[in-house]
Amino acid sequence: MNAIINLIVGDAQADRVVPPTGFTARLTLFASGAMAFLTVFALALSLASGRLAHRWAEELARSATIRISAPADQMAAQTEAALTVLKQTPGVASARALSAAEQAALLAPWFGPDLPLDQLPMPQLVEVIEDSTGYDAQGLRLRLAAEVPGATLDDHTRWRKPLVDAARSLRRLGWISILLIGGAMAAMITLAAQAALAANHQVIEVLRLVGARDNYIALAFVRRFTIRAFLGATVGVVLGLAGVLLLPSASDEGGFLTGLGFQGATWLWPVLIPPLGALVALLATGAAARRTLRRLS
Amino acid sequence: MPGNEGLAVIELEQVAYSYGGGELLSDLSIRLSPGSFHFLTGPSGSGKTTFLKLCYGELQATAGQVRAFETDMRALDRDQMAMMRRRMGIVHQDCRFLDHLPVADNVALPLTVSGRDLGQENANLAELLSWVGLSDRADARPPELSGGERQRAALARAVIMSPDVVLADEPTGNVDWDMSQRLLQLLIELNKMGKTVLIATHDLALIRAAKSQVQARVLRISNRRLQLAGADL
Numbered sequence: 171m172n173a174i175i176n177l178i179v180g181d182a183q184a185d186r187v188v189p190p191t192g193f194t195a196r197l198t199l200f201a202s203g204a205m206a207f208l209t210v211f212a213l214a215l216s217l218a219s220g221r222l223a224h225r226w227a228e229e230l231a232r233s234a235t236i237r238i239s240a241p242a243d244q245m246a247a248q249t250e251a252a253l254t255v256l257k258q259t260p261g262v263a264s265a266r267a268l269s270a271a272e273q274a275a276l277l278a279p280w281f282g283p284d285l286p287l288d289q290l291p292m293p294q295l296v297e298v299i300e301d302s303t304g305y306d307a308q309g310l311r312l313r314l315a316a317e318v319p320g321a322t323l324d325d326h327t328r329w330r331k332p333l334v335d336a337a338r339s340l341r342r343l344g345w346i347s348i349l350l351i352g353g354a355m356a357a358m359i360t361l362a363a364q365a366a367l368a369a370n371h372q373v374i375e376v377l378r379l380v381g382a383r384d385n386y387i388a389l390a391f392v393r394r395f396t397i398r399a400f401l402g403a404t405v406g407v408v409l410g411l412a413g414v415l416l417l418p419s420a421s422d423e424g425g426f427l428t429g430l431g432f433q434g435a436t437w438l439w440p441v442l443i444p445p446l447g448a449l450v451a452l453l454a455t456g457a458a459a460r461r462t463l464r465r466l467s
Numbered sequence: 468m469p470g471n472e473g474l475a476v477i478e479l480e481q482v483a484y485s486y487g488g489g490e491l492l493s494d495l496s497i498r499l500s501p502g503s504f505h506f507l508t509g510p511s512g513s514g515k516t517t518f519l520k521l522c523y524g525e526l527q528a529t530a531g532q533v534r535a536f537e538t539d540m541r542a543l544d545r546d547q548m549a550m551m552r553r554r555m556g557i558v559h560q561d562c563r564f565l566d567h568l569p570v571a572d573n574v575a576l577p578l579t580v581s582g583r584d585l586g587q588e589n590a591n592l593a594e595l596l597s598w599v600g601l602s603d604r605a606d607a608r609p610p611e612l613s614g615g616e617r618q619r620a621a622l623a624r625a626v627i628m629s630p631d632v633v634l635a636d637e638p639t640g641n642v643d644w645d646m647s648q649r650l651l652q653l654l655i656e657l658n659k660m661g662k663t664v665l666i667a668t669h670d671l672a673l674i675r676a677a678k679s680q681v682q683a684r685v686l687r688i689s690n691r692r693l694q695l696a697g698a699d700l
Contacts, residue, residue: 183579189567376563379525380624381553382580383546467545 187377188390194366198395201358202402202451203409205351206443210410212351213439216344218430223337226330233326234307236265236296240320249294252318256298259313261305268295298323355399355447356454363395363458374466388459392452399451403444411440474537476501476632476663477522482531484517491517493691495531499632499665504658504681506674507667508696509688515667516560518688519636522665523555524548536631553581556625556662558635562617564609571596571605574623581628592627599623599653614641615650622653632663639673647673655681 236256240248249267256265268276273295274287307325314321367374370391377387414431432439475498482495492514499505507515520526521533524540533540535551543551564573571592572579578588585592596602599619604612612620618638625633635654639647651673658664658681668674677683685696 183572183585186568186572187565187576187579189565372563373565376565376576377580378549379552379557379559379563380577380580381549381628383549385546386580463545 184386184390185393187382188366188370188373188394191366191369194362194369195394195398197362198359198398198451199402199405201355201362202399202447203406205355205358206403206406206447207410207413208406209348209351209443210407210414210440212344212347213443214414214431216341216348217432217436217439219337219340219344221433223334223341226337227334232300234298234300235324235326236298236314237322237324238294238296238318238320239322240294242291244320245294248318248320249296252296252314252321255310255313255317256296259305259310261300261303262298263301264299266297268297296321352446352450356450359395359399359451360454360458363391363455364462366395367391367459367462371466374463384460384463388456388463391459392455395455396448396452400444400448403447407440407443474501475499475534476503476536477665478534478537479521479528480532480534482521482528482533484514484521484526485529486517490691492521492688492693495693497686497693499663501631501663502658502661503663504655504677504683505665506677506683506685506696507665507688508669508671508674508685511669513688514691515669515688516636518693519557519634519665519667522634523552523557553577553628554631556628556630556633558618558621558625558633558638560636560640562609562621564617564620566609569606569608570601570612570620573609574601574620574627576624577628595623595627600649615643615646618642618646618650619653622650626657626662630662632665633657635664635666637668638666639668639670644672648676651677 236252238245238248238252253265253267256262270288273292274283274285276295277285277287307323311323314323374387417431477497477499479495479497482492483490484492495518507518509515517526521528522535524533524535524543527541536554538551540548540551565576568576574596575585575588575592578585578592593602593605596605599622601616601619601623604616604620609617609620618641622635622638625635633654638654639650642650647670654664654666655677674683674685678685687694687696
């Protein structure tokens, strides 16, 4: 506990016993800054993928479509029969037949607005919204087959599942990237700390000669590297957030890429990166210092 | 130190030290009592520095036992060794400073590493720098100091914690006669304050000068063994 308090509060005199070293200071600042910058994007990607997976899973799971293909003279009767079946099906919140205008709007992106749909043998679409308990899709299919021979139930499972899986995989990859970035940062800071400790072996000898304990010597190095990592990561996060802010804002037209970023409270997540970077530096430098001091004894 | 008269500050019992397959020191037995003054002499390469390093635990004896303040040095872990060194003032042959810190901070280093409040020690530090004649060099960096100034700064650093024993390795090695006399006077003054002093030197003139002022035992390392030097000094 004392060590943690000492680390945070610091001791200006103790900090000075370690000489400022050029390249390890720059390496630590650069590595932590670059890693924090990359972490911001990996985090943005992961959070956006998570949102997407959740939205697709939620929106698509709650709706289904019944397509009725029947001769024109039976179409109205079969539609009515399908709506009756749906009204009697537990788990269905609402069901309605799409109007001709709505169906035309669905096809307009492919065939244009001027296509004479009323002259084509178009199937009738019925939108089904389920309630929170959900319905038995298999049971509904069997009943429709018996009572509405032209009806086909599409509960979107076939194409929803791979999309949701893809979004979840993307989110997982984002988190794995963050872990790898943290590991790479720890490795770089360990190398920098070891280089600094090796370059200062004479300083360590002098400190031991005058009665410095290993904890004191280690803390002097650990504090320095932790502070550098925190500062570097702070700069990296600021630059990363600026980069995210410059991305186009979310829109339906842009799809997934324009939604890449933070929303609401998730903007607070990047704030955690500098302290976590400092923690990584603290652990990495502490381990390197203990190893080096043991070797130098 | 009343009550401690019977205890040895440093004691070596049948100590040997081997390095690279050869024995450098063998069968060393010596007991440094509180308040005693010892010179350790011998030709270059005879093992004087090794002897001192055994005394302050930088080297471990390959045979026998080294005790400091009645504690076997081999039984100490690194932290305990650090605490032990706070009771010892060590003047290294090459002084060993932190070159990026000014002289005053280097002299105060033992206080810094032991967590003492330097604000409360400022008066003592100033007095000590004045005692070794370095008041006007307090802000200089060690590389800017002359050989004599470095030796004096090292001596000041060695005594700032008021240690029980001062171990000095060739403290007058790089200075002229006048400066070596001045450093000797500082060490004699410390001894008169009750500190045990052990000086490794090959400067026989310095030993003769000291013997006229202080009751000192002279030890000589010859043929890997420790002998009490005779009247030829």
